[in-house]
Amino acid sequence: MKRIFGSLILFILLIAPAISQNAPQLGKDPLSKVIAAMTLEEKVSFVVGTGMRMPGPPPSTQKQNPPDGQQGPPPPAAQQGPVVGTTEVLVDGAAGTTFAIPRLGIPAMVVADGPAGLRISPTRKNDNATYYCTAFPVGSLLASTWDRDLVNSVGKAIGNEVLEYGVDVLLGPGMNIQRNPLCGRNFEYYSEDPFLTGNIAASMVNGVESQGVGTSIKHFAANNAETNRNSLNTIVSERALREIYLEGFRIAVSQSQPWTVMSSYNLINGTMASESPDLLTMILRNDWGFKGLVMSDWFGGRNPVAQMTAGNDLLMPGNPDQKKTLINAVKEGKLDVKLLDRNIEKILTIMLQSPRFKGYKYSNKPDLKAHAAVTRQSASEGMVLLKNADNTLPFAPAVKNIAVFGNISYDLISGGTGSGDVNEAYTVSLVEGLTNDGYKVNEDIKSLYTHYLDLTKAGRPKQRSFFMTPPQIAELILNQDLINGIVEQTDAAIITIGRNAGEGRDRSKEEGDFQLTEQEKQLIREVTIGYHAKGKKAVVVLNVGGVVETVSWKDIPDAILLAWQAGQEAGNSIADILSGKVNPSGKLAITFPAVYDNVPSSATFPGKELEKPTNQQAGGMVFGRSVPAEITYEDGIYVGYRYYETFNVKPSYEFGYGLSYSTFDYSNLRLSSAKFNGKLTVSVDIKNSGNKAGKEIVQLYLTAPKGKLDKPAEELKGFAKTKLLQPGEVQTLTFTIESHNLASFDPSVSSWIADAGNYDVKIGASSKNIKLTGTFNLAKALTVGKESVALVPKEKVNEIKPK
Ligand code: BGC
Numbered sequence: 001m002k003r004i005f006g007s008l009i010l011f012i013l014l015i016a017p018a019i020s021q022n023a024p025q026l027g028k029d030p031l032s033k034v035i036a037a038m039t040l041e042e043k044v045s046f047v048v049g050t051g052m053r054m055p056g057p058p059p060s061t062q063k064q065n066p067p068d069g070q071q072g073p074p075p076p077a078a079q080q081g082p083v084v085g086t087t088e089v090l091v092d093g094a095a096g097t098t099f100a101i102p103r104l105g106i107p108a109m110v111v112a113d114g115p116a117g118l119r120i121s122p123t124r125k126n127d128n129a130t131y132y133c134t135a136f137p138v139g140s141l142l143a144s145t146w147d148r149d150l151v152n153s154v155g156k157a158i159g160n161e162v163l164e165y166g167v168d169v170l171l172g173p174g175m176n177i178q179r180n181p182l183c184g185r186n187f188e189y190y191s192e193d194p195f196l197t198g199n200i201a202a203s204m205v206n207g208v209e210s211q212g213v214g215t216s217i218k219h220f221a222a223n224n225a226e227t228n229r230n231s232l233n234t235i236v237s238e239r240a241l242r243e244i245y246l247e248g249f250r251i252a253v254s255q256s257q258p259w260t261v262m263s264s265y266n267l268i269n270g271t272m273a274s275e276s277p278d279l280l281t282m283i284l285r286n287d288w289g290f291k292g293l294v295m296s297d298w299f300g301g302r303n304p305v306a307q308m309t310a311g312n313d314l315l316m317p318g319n320p321d322q323k324k325t326l327i328n329a330v331k332e333g334k335l336d337v338k339l340l341d342r343n344i345e346k347i348l349t350i351m352l353q354s355p356r357f358k359g360y361k362y363s364n365k366p367d368l369k370a371h372a373a374v375t376r377q378s379a380s381e382g383m384v385l386l387k388n389a390d391n392t393l394p395f396a397p398a399v400k401n402i403a404v405f406g407n408i409s410y411d412l413i414s415g416g417t418g419s420g421d422v423n424e425a426y427t428v429s430l431v432e433g434l435t436n437d438g439y440k441v442n443e444d445i446k447s448l449y450t451h452y453l454d455l456t457k458a459g460r461p462k463q464r465s466f467f468m469t470p471p472q473i474a475e476l477i478l479n480q481d482l483i484n485g486i487v488e489q490t491d492a493a494i495i496t497i498g499r500n501a502g503e504g505r506d507r508s509k510e511e512g513d514f515q516l517t518e519q520e521k522q523l524i525r526e527v528t529i530g531y532h533a534k535g536k537k538a539v540v541v542l543n544v545g546g547v548v549e550t551v552s553w554k555d556i557p558d559a560i561l562l563a564w565q566a567g568q569e570a571g572n573s574i575a576d577i578l579s580g581k582v583n584p585s586g587k588l589a590i591t592f593p594a595v596y597d598n599v600p601s602s603a604t605f606p607g608k609e610l611e612k613p614t615n616q617q618a619g620g621m622v623f624g625r626s627v628p629a630e631i632t633y634e635d636g637i638y639v640g641y642r643y644y645e646t647f648n649v650k651p652s653y654e655f656g657y658g659l660s661y662s663t664f665d666y667s668n669l670r671l672s673s674a675k676f677n678g679k680l681t682v683s684v685d686i687k688n689s690g691n692k693a694g695k696e697i698v699q700l701y702l703t704a705p706k707g708k709l710d711k712p713a714e715e716l717k718g719f720a721k722t723k724l725l726q727p728g729e730v731q732t733l734t735f736t737i738e739s740h741n742l743a744s745f746d747p748s749v750s751s752w753i754a755d756a757g758n759y760d761v762k763i764g765a766s767s768k769n770i771k772l773t774g775t776f777n778l779a780k781a782l783t784v785g786k787e788s789v790a791l792v793p794k795e796k797v798n799e800i801k802p803k
Pocket residue numbers: 082083084085086095113114171218297298419503
């Protein structure tokens with residue numbers, strides 16, 4: 001016995017290390033050697049994540065696979081419905097991990113959401129420490145800053161939290177086009193315009209990745225609705241794909257080479273995005289030169305073999321069935337192991353850069369105080385002043401006592417729900433924000449609302465799942481005497497209207513969502529009447545992640561501030577604008593249509609169901625069901641302002657619109673040449689002609705000459721924000737126009753073509769408010785780029801065309 005034991009010790013000491021020393025090691029040996037040393041089981045495990053705990057069922061039924069490769073029991077089948085990732089392995093509350101192979105020196109990478117900040121569990125079992133993250137402003141707000149540097153600085157702060165909490169890849173930014181105002185995830189995305197989207201996303205990626213961690217730009221591609229998101233077949237022309245739905249991703253890849261791309265749930269022209277070689281190999285890699293890895297959205301796709309073949313390198317969060325399928329496919333000769341090797345190499349290449357591979361000792365203590373300052377400042381830069389009659393804002397020095405109306409005033413929404421949510425330590429309320437900025441908030445109306453909210457919330461059933469949007473609480477009907485009494489005690493009123501949304505469900509066009517409710521309108525009306533009767537002002541604050549109807553009520557209040565969902569410092573950021581500490585400088589990255597029916601996709605959004613939902617699909621969770629469905633993008637390239645401007649439909653507030661407490665003069669438009677020769681610069685002088693320091697967002701639109709293809713009335717091809725200009729100060733802004741900016745995608749030759757002729761340069765304060773125009777000429781048509789023939793629809797898509 002002693003001898004056997006002795007030999008065992010000898011084996012452990014001498015032979016075992018020798019074996020592991022002989023095994024190639026990641027980082028020391030060429031990747032090809034490391035991959036060649038993997039068993040088939042290891043290879044397959046490596047391209048499949050280690051599983052996750054499902055939201056919903058009790059944790060006891062939700063064991064996940066340890067990342068060292070020993071399989072645990074399978075997670076519940078979750079091919080459909082909302083599957084917001086959570087894992088307890090390595091970083092509690094992260095969305096997933098990759099499979100570790102210690103004998104080859106391969107660690108597990110941790111990936112976690114999301115677009116408005118890192119989403120991990122704020123507390124852990126048997127641990128007194130907290131792991132709160134900063135809730136930054138949502139995507140819609142960040143895009144409304146039109147400020148690449150600012151978004152980059154937000155990215156740096158988010159990236160630092162990713163790094164310091166031990167996460168390797170952030171699952172964001174979200175960058176789908178806001179095609180229709182009702183998409184439940186619009187708040188996570190940036191804009192209706194791909195140029196703005198791509199530029200803002202690239203700034204975010206560069207900011208996050210400057211910290212030595214990765215990003216995953218998502219959801220690739222054409223994922224513009226949540227209803228039936230796992231089964232929706234998006235039927236869309238090649239031109240609309242290239243110019244609208246892929247263009248932002250193309251820009252982000254070329255300007256920031258993100259570590260990873262997340263493929264989307266939906267189908268595009270009949271093929272699931274994650275199973276599409278056209279999308280993931282031909283377009284993303286061959287046409288654009290993407291070098292990183294592609295991961296699936298959580299449980300996205302149906303056929304792991306097709307996913308591997310298409311170039312979807314990593315299946316997240318991973319489940320044992322996928323592994324079984326892949327092993328059998330290799331054994332049966334249905335999947336060439338070389339394809340697995342190719343995908344593994346992509347994952348390993350990224351892993352080599354990851355903090356976990358480099359052995360970074362994370363602190364679990366990012367500087368949350370410093371990041372709170374970043375979110376407070378960035379939020380105020382993206383708020384949009386929609387209306388400011390008689391310079392109501394900033395509040396005059398005489399305004400000291402303020403009455404705050406509306407439920408949301410006492411319960412600000414910092415961000416949307418689902419995987420785009422962040423577990424922040426606090427949200428600064430409007431009352432706190434106003435108090436911090438030196439105002440006295442009326443206590444009578446405050447206590448009325450706080451009691452009402454406490455009572456209503458206490459009687460509400462418990463949330464079934466954390467990513468369900470909390471039901472809206474009906475507005476109190478206040479009698480006019482009560483309002484009049486409050487008017488006597490105060491100098492001005494604020495009325496806040498709020499909306500929340502999140503993944504798995506689209507918004508509704510009805511009252512209480514896109515439309516304001518009758519009670520909300522009544523509140524705005526009656527409070528304003530009361531204050532006007534005494535010569536005082538009423539201001540509406542919109543605490544929303546996306547668009548709401550404004551035409552029917554916008555004439556009533558004196559001022560309207562679109563505060564968006566502004567992150568955890570929301571109350572401070574709003575107060576900074578209302579008080580004039582910060583001069584608003586945000587402009588709309590999405591059109592506010594006059595009525596929902598004016599939206600070009602309104603008639604068909606969110607698609608038609610091809611089958612009736614079974615009980616199981618409906619499953620009591622309407623928000624998560626997925627039945628075969630399809631949607632045809634008959635609006636083609638005419639999305640957002642491209643539609644409103646070309647088809648002469650008047651919006652309530654146009655793309656690019658936003659007021660300031662100051663005014664700006666535009667002058668001295670200069671083109672470097674009247675002839676286009678591969679590149680052209682455009683300069684313009686912007687002067688602060690008002691009496692308050694402020695910043696102006698300047699937009700460059702191009703109108704292309706008539707050609708074979710129809711063209712939008714104008715398209716955004718440049719934008720810049722001035723520095724803080726003092727009254728009278730002038731800044732010259734310069735834009736560069738490149739060949740690609742002139743071109744439209746012609747599917748008949750699969751190329752970007754710039755037609756010969758005159759191009760109008762329009763320098764605007766918004767898409768409508770064009771201040772200066774110029775012209776240059778392109779002598780001969782240009783073929784700017786040839787692309788793969790890819791994602792061709794099965795039948796011609798009937799699209800709207802201008803007359
Ligand atoms: C969402 C993704 C998210 C993932 C992990 C999915 O439901 O669509 O955006 O990154 O869950 O939480």
